[in-house]
Amino acid sequence: MAQAAAAEAQLLDRLRAGDESAFRALVREYNPSLVRVARIYVSTQAAAEEVAQETWLGVLNGLSRFEGRSSLRTWIFRILTNIAKTRAVRDGRTLPFSALSDPGRVPEAAVDADRFLDPEHPRWPGHWALKPEAWPEDALIAAETRERLAEAIEALPAAQRAVISLRDIEGWSSEEVRNALDLSETNQRVLLHRARSKVRAALESYLDQP
Amino acid sequence: MTVDVEQLSCQELVELVTDYLEGALSPADTARFEDHIGRCGGCTIYLEQMRRTIEVVGQLSVDALTPDAERDLLEAFRGWRPA
Numbered sequence: 001m002a003q004a005a006a007a008e009a010q011l012l013d014r015l016r017a018g019d020e021s022a023f024r025a026l027v028r029e030y031n032p033s034l035v036r037v038a039r040i041y042v043s044t045q046a047a048a049e050e051v052a053q054e055t056w057l058g059v060l061n062g063l064s065r066f067e068g069r070s071s072l073r074t075w076i077f078r079i080l081t082n083i084a085k086t087r088a089v090r091d092g093r094t095l096p097f098s099a100l101s102d103p104g105r106v107p108e109a110a111v112d113a114d115r116f117l118d119p120e121h122p123r124w125p126g127h128w129a130l131k132p133e134a135w136p137e138d139a140l141i142a143a144e145t146r147e148r149l150a151e152a153i154e155a156l157p158a159a160q161r162a163v164i165s166l167r168d169i170e171g172w173s174s175e176e177v178r179n180a181l182d183l184s185e186t187n188q189r190v191l192l193h194r195a196r197s198k199v200r201a202a203l204e205s206y207l208d209q210p
Numbered sequence: 211m212t213v214d215v216e217q218l219s220c221q222e223l224v225e226l227v228t229d230y231l232e233g234a235l236s237p238a239d240t241a242r243f244e245d246h247i248g249r250c251g252g253c254t255i256y257l258e259q260m261r262r263t264i265e266v267v268g269q270l271s272v273d274a275l276t277p278d279a280e281r282d283l284l285e286a287f288r289g290w291r292p293a
Contacts, residue, residue: 199263
């Protein structure tokens with residue numbers, strides 16, 4: 001932790017001194033996540049990319065005033081969220097607050113109910129009617145499987161897509177995701193659960209085809 | 211999340227997988243989860259599929275910024291004067 005803080009202080013010094021390679025590295029590291037998170041608020045990929053661009057300009061504007069009370073990453077994502085919300089209002093888009101603040105409101109099953117025996121089944125209530133099958137390893141690493149996987153992630157609701165991308169593609173901790181998206185612990189987990197469950201189901205339906 | 215029933219059904223277990231992997235289940239619920247996994251081949255495979263899903267998602271690459279967009283940002287950085 002202390003090491004991370006020291007690395008961040010050093011990065012800030014380089015940025016403030018106008019070190020272009022430090023800025024380029026920062027942009028490369030965070031821009032994909034900024035675009036994904038922006039997609040929660042705005043309706044198109046192009047608009048999300050613009051919001052990310054604007055965020056970097058906001059970062060440059062605020063850099064001299066940044067006091068390090070939060071991590072640099074959290075601060076950058078706060079700027080993004082503000083810009084994205086403003087943009088959503090300007091575009092006349094209803095903000096999907098419920099998607100972030102109350103994702104559990106609408107129940108969603110991780111696995112279709114018809115895969116299980118009836119909850120009132122006399123012998124095996126709620127037991128698998130159709131069990132999952134182990135996946136063949138070679139199919140799992142095939143390029144086409146990756147394409148299906150990317151499509152499944154793209155098809156997720158934006159809040160779920162943002163959470164699974166940050167957690168599982170970019171390897172952030174749950175705390176980092178909660179801070180960047182201003183999510184409660186439970187809601188972060190609900191979004192992650194739904195996203196992972198749907199991606200698993202998509203993989204299963206693809207891999208089970210003979 | 212709390213689990214009311216004595217024994218988990220498979221349908222209940224699949225909803226707890228993320229809580230389990232995140233270490234968010236209580237010790238009692240963790241024991242119930244693992245007890246079920248120990249006795250159920252279907253759920254063992256399901257849990258393995260979730261782990262594999264997380265792994266393969268982790269191997270997807272992060273989409274890069276277009277060269278134009280990156281150039282614009284670097285130009286903005288050059289135009290920016292540290293205060």
